[in-house]
Amino acid sequence: MKITSARVVVTCPGRNFVTLVVETDEGVVGIGDATLNGRELAVASYLTDHVIPCLIGRDPARIEDIWQYLYRGAYWRRGPVTMSAIAAVDTALWDIKGKVAGLPLYQLLGGRSRDGVLVYGHANGADLEATVDAVGKYIDMGYKAIRAQSGIPGIDKAYGVGRGDMHYEPADARLPTETVWDTPKYLNFAPKLFEKLRETYGFEHHLLHDVHHRLTPNEAAQLGKALEPYRLFWMEDATPAENQEAFRHIRRHTTTPLAVGEVFNTIWDCKQLIEEQLIDYIRCTVVHAGGITHLRRIADLAALYQVRTGSHGATDLSPVCMGAALHFDTWVPNFGIQEYMRHTEETDAVFPHDYGFEDGFLFCGEAPGHGVTIDEKLAAKYPYDPACLPIARLEDGTLWNW
Ligand SMILES: O=C(O)C(=O)C[C@H](O)[C@H](O)CO
Ligand SMILES: [Mg+2]
CATH class of the missing domain: 3.20.20.120 (Enolase-like C-terminal domain)
Incomplete structure (x- = not known):
């Protein structure tokens, strides 16, 4: 089996979500969450510009190897943007593995x-x-x-x-x-x-x-x-x-x-x-x-x-x-x-x-996989709406931890 394509869906049905959809040559599709609150488009770009091109043609069953490839292979390790992008791929691949096996992920x-x-x-x-x-x-x-x-x-x-x-x-x-x-x-x-x-x-x-x-x-x-x-x-x-x-x-x-x-x-x-x-x-x-x-x-x-x-x-x-x-x-x-x-x-x-x-x-x-899908037609009706997390200041104006 090979990954033939992957795309990022950004939608705002009340709040923003970033979802990775991974497709294979055998028609099995996996999805993963890539949402990082207030920094959604950074992860979307990381996936679209840097990760998806590396996925095409790979065997989706090789979850561990792909994880290591994206983590070690990026040279720049860790950080919420990188790790959310890796998580989205990883979740989608576990979803595919479950669907191929006909087993729910916990099995x-x-x-x-x-x-x-x-x-x-x-x-x-x-x-x-x-x-x-x-x-x-x-x-x-x-x-x-x-x-x-x-x-x-x-x-x-x-x-x-x-x-x-x-x-x-x-x-x-x-x-x-x-x-x-x-x-x-x-x-x-x-x-x-x-x-x-x-x-x-x-x-x-x-x-x-x-x-x-x-x-x-x-x-x-x-x-x-x-x-x-x-x-x-x-x-x-x-x-x-x-x-x-x-x-x-x-x-x-x-x-x-x-x-x-x-x-x-x-x-x-x-x-x-x-x-x-x-x-x-x-x-x-x-x-x-x-x-x-x-x-x-x-x-x-x-x-x-x-x-x-x-x-x-x-x-x-x-x-x-x-x-x-x-x-x-x-x-x-x-x-x-x-x-x-x-x-x-x-x-x-x-x-x-x-x-x-x-x-x-x-x-x-x-259901085989993680049991969650995305209705992309419906998602398209809710365009991205930028929203930030708040900040906190002490009473004297000093910036504090929100
Ligand atoms: O759910 C919690 O415990 C939180 O602290 C929620 C966070 O403020 C929220 O997820 C930030 O995006
Ligand atoms: Mg908390």
């Missing part, structure tokens, strides 16, 4: 480790009361794990508080929206939110929280300690993680479980965090971390140290990524949880898929 990886994939949803509200209500709505929908983000008194446009209380969609303008951040106000407020949530709903559900890189290691240690009575499933991205050693200080001072990794793109970004057991959950996912082939290496390293997976699954990762991730989650022995923000109806219509939600779990389907 190719080694078969089922579990029946369903525990997911967490996003509850958010403009203030404490609204957030408590939003968590209640998720509980009513059957979720067993819920991430809670709230507007904070005195902070304009707090992270994670979106359009309406059931969705979160930060890429909202052609140029970055400016938001303001105030750490003392946040540190004062966040424990009160979780105290209220536990008081209202008890301890039956898992609660999660995303700090979104806003704190210093010492502030993160303080927050982790303050949240201990509320037994969070995890505290995410407590401090920026380029400096992996920074997590030593947090780890030393709190037993609140730590999750990190949605912005990582290779195993090198998390090697020390994992080997020194500085985190509990690794959040890398299929699209930004080099596809199934590389994510499997990260998960295997993590398994040695009892670090579990908790893949990123915001709406800016397309249903193609979600489908592949669910097969991965169904197989991976050291699975922890999967993030799941529901896509809009328009998005779901552009990407028909066979996964589904029931009673707090997502279930991948049994």
Whole structure:
């Protein structure tokens, strides 16, 4: 079998997605997600201008060799643009391999480790009361794990508080929206939110929280300690993680479980965090971390140290990524949880898929490959609409981590 053509589809059914479609001489087609929020066209160009010409004529069954060719062969290793492009190829090739074998992707990886994939949803509200209500709505929908983000008194446009209380969609303008951040106000407020949530709903559900890189290691240690009575499933991205050693200080001072990794793109970004057991959950996912082939290496390293997976699954990762991730989650022995923000109806219509939600779990389907396709005619009706992620500044104007 040979790859005869490949193309990139950029579409905006409510938000932008980049999808790679790979075709073969035997008519088997595979697709992969290549979406990098706010930097979509960079990956589209990387694929179209630099990767696709190298794919034509290759045997799609040689997934590992093609991965190595694109990673080592580029000379310029790593980085979100490169790794998202490699991920798109890798995902499409696993999709093709599954279709050729007549097997769902999880079977190719080694078969089922579990029946369903525990997911967490996003509850958010403009203030404490609204957030408590939003968590209640998720509980009513059957979720067993819920991430809670709230507007904070005195902070304009707090992270994670979106359009309406059931969705979160930060890429909202052609140029970055400016938001303001105030750490003392946040540190004062966040424990009160979780105290209220536990008081209202008890301890039956898992609660999660995303700090979104806003704190210093010492502030993160303080927050982790303050949240201990509320037994969070995890505290995410407590401090920026380029400096992996920074997590030593947090780890030393709190037993609140730590999750990190949605912005990582290779195993090198998390090697020390994992080997020194500085985190509990690794959040890398299929699209930004080099596809199934590389994510499997990260998960295997993590398994040695009892670090579990908790893949990123915001709406800016397309249903193609979600489908592949669910097969991965169904197989991976050291699975922890999967993030799941529901896509809009328009998005779901552009990407028909066979996964589904029931009673707090997502279930991948049994269709060969990863079970997600793209309706290119419908996709063409939604042209690319540039949108950026926001930035954050401290009250004195200093640029901070969004
Ligand atoms: O889902 C999360 O945990 C996020 O932090 C979402 C990110 O802000 C979003 O995916 C950025 O594109
Ligand atoms: Mg996050």
